[in-house]
Amino acid sequence: MIEDYIQLVDVIFDTDFEKTSVFLFDLEKYIYVRMGSVIKLPLDVGTILPATSTSLECLQTGNKVQRMVGAEILGISYTGVAYPIRENGVIIGGIAVTGSTERESSLRKLPSLSKNLSESLQQVAAAIENIAASAQALADGGQALTIQSQEVNDKAFAMGEVVEYINSVASDTKVLGLNASIEAARAGEVGRGFAVVATEIRTMAISSATSAKDIRKIIGGIQGLVGKMTIELEKVGGNTQEVSAAVEEIGATIETLAESAIELAALVENI
Known part of the structure; x- marks a missing residue:
């Protein structure tokens, strides 16, 4: 009797964790249905075998019938397989199984995706090292x-x-020039030429003192700018060190991900 195969249907259904739909049918209709969680067909107990179904075709041909069905019908592609059941050489019914092909398709794509991911991560890791x-x-x-x-x-x-030394020399020279002018004035007509020289010396001393003062201001400005630049450079150096450390940490993480992607690809190949 075809009902004797109900337990077999349960075994098949439970083996795939209730994802695959399994149907037991006699020569006319479905007599036992275990509808899986992935593929839900509009079939119930008592439903007449559809004219285009693998179930009816396997009864007519007496052979296993397998058919791929696109996602245009249920929104997900699946495979339908029907097996005739014989007793004493006579077909008394059959078992039909429908399962999603998405998993198989994903498994086929996974190695290439894992490889691409690994290569991309390796490229990123190399870029991180350069940074x-x-x-x-x-x-x-x-x-x-x-x-x-x-x-x-x-x-x-x-x-x-x-x-400061130049300024000191200029000050001393100015005093010397003043003293020379006094002495030249005391010398009268004889010291007139020397008085001219003394005046020029005083003028040069005053000019040197003024130039030294200007140079002192410029040097002070340079020191102020250099001090500010040093502070900013120290800040930039500290920030750059932090960035470098963060980049190295990111690089290490990416290398770990790349190794995981390689291991994943190896595992997929063994599935």
């Missing part, structure tokens, strides 16, 4: 500029000392 190297180079350059700016500041300080 990290550039960030480190920028940090090193900023540190070098900081050192150089400090050297400039030291040179400016040394120039300030030189200017």
